[in-house]
Amino acid sequence: MANEFDVRKSFSRESMKGMSGLIIAGVVLLFLFVLNPIVIVGAGERGVVFSRFSGVKEGIMQEGLNFRLPGIESVIKMDVKTQKLTRSSEGASKDLQSVQITTVVNYHLDAAKVGKLYQEVGMDFERKVIEPSIEEAVKAGTALFPVENIIVERPKLKAVITETLGKKLLLYDLMLEDVNITDIRFSDEFNRVVEQKQIEEQKIKTAEYQKKQAEQHKQRVILEAEGEAEKQRLIRTELTKDIISMEWIKKWDGKLPVTVLGDSMPLINIGK
Secondary structure, eight states, X not given: OXXXXXXXXXXXXXXXXXXXXXXXXXXXXXXXXXSOOEEEEOTTEEEEEEETXXXXXXXXXXXXXXXXXXTTEEEEEEEOSOEEEEEEEEEXXXXXXXXXXXXXXXXXXXXXXXXXXXXXXXXXXXXXXXXXXXXXXXXXXXXXXXXXXXXXXXXXXXXXXXXXXXXHHHTTTEEEEXXXXXXEEEOHHHHHHHHHHHHHHHHHHHHHHHHHHHHHHHHHHHHHHHHHHHHHHHHHHHHXXXXXXXXXXXXXXXXXXXXXXXXXXXXXXXXX
């Protein structure tokens, strides 16, 4: 009987231990999978910790495995990699002509200050901060140049927009990397003026070309006329010499002139 009691007592203790283990395992599973205290922050991300009692906490969760207080803390993951935003903005030139500038902006969040950005602006920082700042920078840039110089001064325009936008975004802990101007468009009225100007310039070039051609033709005609006149003069000169020679021959009696010494002088061809 004693042995039977000891066996039962031992079995009871083992059962209790087994039950305790199951309870502990259940609590751990409940804690891990239901309450979910583990937070994994991915590559190129930072975690902003928000507490129900204290709001946004100062500490920022880094990449990898992190822990939070279940039911008390929540984590907002923010992308700190390079991001791209394409925006078409309206501006006015120095001479008040309408200009549309399309820019591609590359930027990233300051990884150490994402908590402040989330607290002051929220997740919609592109709409609230970046897009209005691009509009402002484009207007500031285009206002410095006459409309006809905007294309030529494109590098300077880009520099102005980049500087203006960079300073504005820095106020919100947004880091500007680069600005590219991908398209510049003008009003239909200005395009018509430019087209008409090009037509007029082409007409002037055509007229100048025709004038130059006419001048060259005139010079060629003059040279040809002068050449023909010189040719005729030479012909007349030769004819005159031949005529003189013929007339002298006609009048010659066939006798050579006699010198005072009685010698005959040779016949001289006076036409040569």
